[in-house]
Amino acid sequence: MFFLKIKVMRFLKILLAAVAAFSLNISTFAQKLSGTVFEITEEGEQPLPGVNIYWAGTTTGTASDVDGKYKIKKPADAHDLVFSFVGFESDTIHAPHNSNKYDHVMRGSKTLDEVSVVTRAKTNFVSRLSTVNAQTITSGELQKAACCNLSESFETSASVDVSYSDAVTGAKQIELLGLSGIYTQMMSENMPNLRGLATSFGLGYVPGSWMESIQVSKGASSVLNGYESISGQINVEYKKAEESEKFFMNLYQSHMGRSELNFNTKTKMNEHAHAMVMGHWSRNGSKHDDNGDGFLDDPLYTQYNLFARTDFRGKNFEGQFGVKGLMENRRGGQIGFDHDKPRDVDNGYGIELLTERIESFLKTGFIFSRPQTSVGIQQQFTYHHMDTYFGLTDYEGTQYSYYGNVLFQSYISSTKHTYTTGVSYLYDRYEEQLNDSIFNRTESVPGVFYQYTYSDGAKLNFIAGLRLDHHNEFGFFATPRLHLRYGFNEHNIVRLSAGKGYRSANILAENTSLLASSRQLVVRNAPKMEEAWNYGINFSKHIIVNDRELTIGLDIYRTDFINQVVIDRDADAQKVLIYNLDGTSYSNSIQLEANYELLKGLDVTAAVRFNDVQMTLNNELQEKPLVNKYKGLIALSYATNLRKWQFDLTTQFNGVSRLPSTASNPEAYRLDDYSPAYTIMNAQVTKFFRNWNVYLGAENLTNYKQENPILAANDPFGKYFDSSIVWGPISGIKVYAGLRYTIE
């Protein structure tokens, strides 16, 4: 009922804002904006004549004169000013509110930024001109919560849900558009990453302070990055050597016993090259079992993570090289379990995961003298090894992976029509062993792709892409993708997307949480490639209310599976049946989000999302288990004048979700059909000083917990033991504090 009240209140607030917008007298007082446009040449900055300058969404504008100077009328509601000139990246800037003067430097030809071989973009929100529906979470946003790693970076996002996959290992998964994280393509710096063996724990391998920003795109993404995105794409941009701070350090401590230390430092090697080192150490050393089920609520772990990168920027050539190394050991299970003693029923139930991972990438790009023409080569090599046991079950896996992508970009007749084409190659070698069974396989997928982009410079943007890949086991397959953006004006934008996505399932690596149970894994038929269509529409609206901007977004997405590797926990409560989809499986997701500065310094984001996800399980079309039917979010962020103090309060309302059927279990081990709806609150206070800031916060303020997250915790070696049915928080309130120190 509390939720209904919020719903009504929220509706009233939006109604009020709409009424206010209509009754506002739009000022007709037009000011003038003037300045000079420059380009960068060998002699430094030179004025550039003939640059087209106009307000986004309009056709009227002006051009810079022979001295590069311009003057343009500034309508009261104008926002984005576009600077466009043949051979240069079209620049859109947010017109300064308090000033009538603005000088602009045209950026170089659109080249590697497009394929992000070397990304120059800073932590800006994706401009309204972006064709793909992508939301950017900047490092400023990330600092609102003590997000220690990627899994904790979505607390203020209404689109991405993060939950524990089980109650024992600490493995986390995300959910986007109602679908599990495996259907979202994870990328780092525009190259696929955190896949294969890294799926279950990969979110914990990306420290929060290493990230510059995260881009979350919904729906089918560009064909340039491969075929693996079905419900969306999450791209992590790490801090770059050239733009980052000279030195940064972060210390974190939680009252539950988790400690973290991060640092990064950079150096300028010469005019063209920079190098950077980022380090991370984290540890959870204290055992606690607050729900009294005999099992550790959070596993004990220690992680070392190191990343070194260099980048080089020459006149026509750019390059980036990086190496990452990670080592983690993780222990959990029953409190009494002794890891040094042999494993048997007397010792208790214990889990251990030892992980080593090495990643290395090389990106190179060449810019040709023809405008908007470049070639980029991305390469990444990954080695991942995990040695694990869950009770008496042993699992060991090794993965060698190589990714290569060559992209050539240019235009046809005019820069209105640009295209990118290229070839890619993906190689994976998996060597897995589950108890006595060995599973080795190799995947080799070469592919070609072509993507055409049309932009009329004002209202319409259009991206059409097609790729053709050949999988050594599954043969040829084609991936079409389409994106469209239409701006009625700069305040009202609609985006459409449609496309296909594929992925090959890694049954063991993606379901390690099911190994932390007594369920027997039964693979009914050889898994085929997962295949799905995704369609979506997004509306964005911007309204000025009381001098400040109200942003409203509506997302409607549908995903339809043609084939899915179904993980069925319903057919038999003591088994996990794995088989190719026989019937329908779909996901409908609708989300409404609004953002507004309610009072001076107080930023408010409110969102509500409904999921309708059904799949054919056990020959019956059922709700997919553990997917919330609805979710609500209210995020408040208040910063004092001069931003010396910042307060953040986030409230999440999670709706009911269907639980896998345990009706055949004895009564003591039966769960309800649905999990309850619950509320989670997080808060943080940050005090800023010149070079450093301190923060104090609490997660799960209401101390809400899923009682007894482990089924049959009192009999872990019996046949009813299952720690994978987790729908809510396992630990209660967590208080933490930390410090960040920066030298620019």
Next chain:
Amino acid sequence: MPDYAIPLNNNLIHKTMKRLINIIVLSLILLPIALMAQDDKKKKTETVKIQTSAICEDCKARLEKDIAFEKGVRAVELDEETKIISITYKIGKNDKESLKKAITKIGYDADEMPADQKAHDKLPDCCQKGATPHK
């Protein structure tokens, strides 16, 4: 609900923790309200205007951010046209001369006081004296 015997110690620690956490939570909610109230107190402050050698928007951001952390400063704004910085501060906590000195330490001229040379040279190229004004 399975019947485990909950040890008494755990319960007591739990209670104390709960109390401590309640205090922290309460302060997290009250502190912003207290500070919001404080923000409205505009009395006993003075505003001074100082001419600086700032050039571009980078300089404006840099100066505004750095001066904000000087003692007692309540508001800072640099006028982009005139390059004059207006600083509002609490009387007693600071004065015009100290603020001018702070500006020179960042690397800019302040009225008649010249910029600290070392600090000036560390500034990015666009902010160095004599550079062409641009974004």
